[in-house]
Amino acid sequence: MRSQDHRRLRPALSRMRRGPFAWIACAAVAATALALADAATAAEPIATLRAAAIDQEPDAPAMMRQSNKDLRRARNYPEQPPTIPHKIRGYQINLKTNKCMSCHSRMAVEQSQAPMVSITHFMDRDGQVLASVTSRRYFCTQCHVPQLEVRPLIENTFVDVDTLLKKGN
Numbered sequence: 001m002r003s004q005d006h007r008r009l010r011p012a013l014s015r016m017r018r019g020p021f022a023w024i025a026c027a028a029v030a031a032t033a034l035a036l037a038d039a040a041t042a043a044e045p046i047a048t049l050r051a052a053a054i055d056q057e058p059d060a061p062a063m064m065r066q067s068n069k070d071l072r073r074a075r076n077y078p079e080q081p082p083t084i085p086h087k088i089r090g091y092q093i094n095l096k097t098n099k100c101m102s103c104h105s106r107m108a109v110e111q112s113q114a115p116m117v118s119i120t121h122f123m124d125r126d127g128q129v130l131a132s133v134t135s136r137r138y139f140c141t142q143c144h145v146p147q148l149e150v151r152p153l154i155e156n157t158f159v160d161v162d163t164l165l166k167k168g169n
Contacts, residue, residue, distance in 0.1 A: 049153055067147040072115075076160040081143040082115075088146055093139055100140045101133070 052058040068087050075082065091099040103112040121137040122130050137143075 064148040064150045067149055073147070074160075076158070078161065084140075084144050084146040086146070088141070093141060098133075098138060098140070105133075 050058075066087050066089070067085065070085050072085060073083050088099075093099060101117075102108060103114040104117050106116055108114070109116045117133060117137075119129070121133050124130060124134050125136065
């Protein structure tokens with residue numbers, strides 16, 4: 001809204017605040033919202049992926065196998081962090097050590113043949129390039145994740161950006 005609109009509405013708003021009309025209007029809106037919510041709840045059951053009632057705690061499903069193919073996967077959108085193509089169970093990543101860097105650091109990539117971490121991992125929040133990985137990017141698994149070999153729980157209708165670009169032309 002423009003400032004002129006606010007000036008015109010200000011007297012009307014102040015009158016509403018003073019009178020009982022504001023309280024009555026709020027109560028009417030709240031009652032209508034509650035009635036609609038009750039009607040929607042009664043009409044449709046809640047969709048869920050749970051295998052048991054909400055008051056029961058079933059056994060957790062078995063963990064699926066982790067992908068360990070060491071192949072680079074395609075990325076579906078710009079700036080998507082690459083997934084981890086190998087097992088990382090037992091990798092220690094804390095303030096003192098980062099097991100990922102034993103293969104992915106500048107010094108290790110020649111011997112390990114693993115891809116070096118991106119130059120963005122060496123930049124601080126001001127865009128200055130540092131000699132080592134910045135603390136903001138030190139904990140790899142906050143963005144990069146390993147993959148499990150599983151079927152999707154629900155239908156996936158995701159379309160990657162390249163497919164969208166092809167449809168647009």
